[in-house]
Amino acid sequence: xxxxxxxxxxxxxxxxxxxxxxxLYKKGGRHAAYHRRWFVLRGNMLFYFEDAASREPVGVxxxxxxxxxxxxxxxxxxxxxxxxxxxxxxYVLAAESQAAMEGWVKALSRASFDYLRLVVRELEQQLxxxxxxxxxxxxxxPRALPPKENGCAVWSAEPPAGARPGPVPPxxxxxxRAxxxxxxxxxxxxxxxxxxxxxxxxxxxGQWLRSRAQx
Amino acid sequence: MAAVVxxxxxxxxxxxxxxxxxxxxxxxxxxxxGPGGAMRYNEKELQALSRQPAELAAELxxxxxxxxxxxxxxxxxxxxxxxxxxxxxxxxxxxxxxxxHCRVTQEEPSGFSISFIEDxxxxxxxxxxxxxxxxxxxxxxxRASYEFMRRSLIFYRNEIQKMTGKDPLEQFGxxxxxxxxxxxxxx
Numbered sequence: 001x002x003x004x005x006x007x008x009x010x011x012x013x014x015x016x017x018x019x020x021x022x023x024l025y026k027k028g029g030r031h032a033a034y035h036r037r038w039f040v041l042r043g044n045m046l047f048y049f050e051d052a053a054s055r056e057p058v059g060v061x062x063x064x065x066x067x068x069x070x071x072x073x074x075x076x077x078x079x080x081x082x083x084x085x086x087x088x089x090x091y092v093l094a095a096e097s098q099a100a101m102e103g104w105v106k107a108l109s110r111a112s113f114d115y116l117r118l119v120v121r122e123l124e125q126q127l128x129x130x131x132x133x134x135x136x137x138x139x140x141x142p143r144a145l146p147p148k149e150n151g152c153a154v155w156s157a158e159p160p161a162g163a164r165p166g167p168v169p170p171x172x173x174x175x176x177r178a179x180x181x182x183x184x185x186x187x188x189x190x191x192x193x194x195x196x197x198x199x200x201x202x203x204x205x206g207q208w209l210r211s212r213a214q215x
Numbered sequence: 216m217a218a219v220v221x222x223x224x225x226x227x228x229x230x231x232x233x234x235x236x237x238x239x240x241x242x243x244x245x246x247x248x249g250p251g252g253a254m255r256y257n258e259k260e261l262q263a264l265s266r267q268p269a270e271l272a273a274e275l276x277x278x279x280x281x282x283x284x285x286x287x288x289x290x291x292x293x294x295x296x297x298x299x300x301x302x303x304x305x306x307x308x309x310x311x312x313x314x315x316h317c318r319v320t321q322e323e324p325s326g327f328s329i330s331f332i333e334d335x336x337x338x339x340x341x342x343x344x345x346x347x348x349x350x351x352x353x354x355x356x357x358r359a360s361y362e363f364m365r366r367s368l369i370f371y372r373n374e375i376q377k378m379t380g381k382d383p384l385e386q387f388g389x390x391x392x393x394x395x396x397x398x399x400x401x402x
Contacts, residue, residue: 058255
C-alpha cells in the first residue's frame with residue numbers, strides 16, 4: 001500500500017506540541033531483544049525515532065482500533081499495544097518508571113480519532129443544550145466512554161460495542177428565552193464557523209491577489 | 216538512518232539481508248520506501264482501517280502528484296484521518312493519504328486537489344461528477360484531521376466553560392490531558 005510517508009514524517013517532527021514523548025523500550029519481535037527508542041505520540045500516531053535528536057522516524061504505529069494493556073514481562077513497567085484480527089501484531093513496550101508507564105498507558109488508550117470524535121460530539125451537544133436551555137446538563141459519565149476498571153487496569157481505545165451513534169438524551173427544554181443572539185452564527189458548530197470564516201478569508205485573499213495583479 | 220537492524224529484517228536499498236524463512240519475513244511490517252529511507256508502519260492495521268465504515272466514499276477520478284500522471288477511476292474512501300483509494304474492483308487499497316496538515320483546494324471545473332504543507336506544489340487531483348459532490352468532499356476533507364478535531368474540542372470546551380463556569384472535560388476525567396490543553400506538551 002502506498003502511503004504519503006513524507007507527510008507522515010512531517011507530522012512526526014513538526015513544531016506543534018506533542019501529546020506525549022519519551023524513551024520507551026520496544027521489543028523487536030516475539031523472541032527479540034528490547035531496543036530503546038524515542039517515542040512521540042501525536043494524534044492517533046505513535047512515532048518512534050532512533051533517539052531524541054533524530055530528524056526522521058524509524059517507524060510509526062497507527063493506533064486506531066488498538067487496546068492498551070499491562071503485561072507480564074521480564075521487563076519492568078511493560079505494557080502492550082494490541083490489535084484485533086488474525087496475525088495482528090502486539091507491540092510490547094516498557095517505560096523507565098511506574099509514572100511514565102501510567103502516563104503512556106493513559107495517553108495511548110485515549111489516542112484514537114474515534115475517541116476524540118466521541119468527545120467532540122458529546123461537547124457539541126452539550127453546548128447546543130446550554131445555548132438552548134440556558135442551564136448546564138447535570139454532570140454524568142456518558143455511557144459510550146470506556147470505564148476504568150480497578151485492579152485490572154485495562155484501558156481500551158476502542159469504544160465498547162454498541163456505543164456507536166446511539167440515542168442521546170434530548171436537550172433540556174428552554175426555561176426562558178436567552179438574550180438576543182449577537183450574531184448570525186452564534187449557535188453554529190465549530191465546523192460551520194471554520195467554514196464561514198474560511199470563506200471570508202478566501203474572498204479577502206482573492207481580492208488581494210486581484211489587486212496585486214493590476215499594474 | 217537507523218543503524219540497528221532487528222533480527223529477521225531486511226533494509227531495502229542497502230543490501231543488508233539475513234537469511235530467514237520466507238514465512239518469518241512475511242510476518243514483519245512492510246516498509247515504505249521514501250527519500251530518507253524506509254519508515255516502518257503497521258500495514259495490516261491500516262488495511263483493516265480501510266475496511267471500516269467511511270465518513271464518505273465515492274468513485275472519483277484521481278491523478279497522482281507526479282508529472283505526466285493520468286486520471287484513473289478510483290474508489291475513494293474517507294476513514295478517520297486517512298483517505299484510502301482503491302482500484303474499483305479490488306478489496307485492498309492501492310494507497311492511503313494521512314490527512315494531517317493538508318490543504319484542500321478547488322480545481323476547476325468540479326474537482327479539488329490535496330497538497331501537504333511540506334510540499335505545497337505536490338498535488339493529488341480528484342475529479343467529481345458535480346460541483347455539489349466536490350463541495351461535499353472538500354468540506355469533509357478539511358474537517359478530517361485529528362488536529363482539526365482537537366481544535367474543535369478546545370473550542371467547545373472553552374465555550375461551555377464560559378457559559379456554565381464548569382469544565383466539561385472534568386466529567387470525562389480528562390481535563391488534565393495535555394492533548395486537550397491549548398498549549399499541549401512541548402516536543
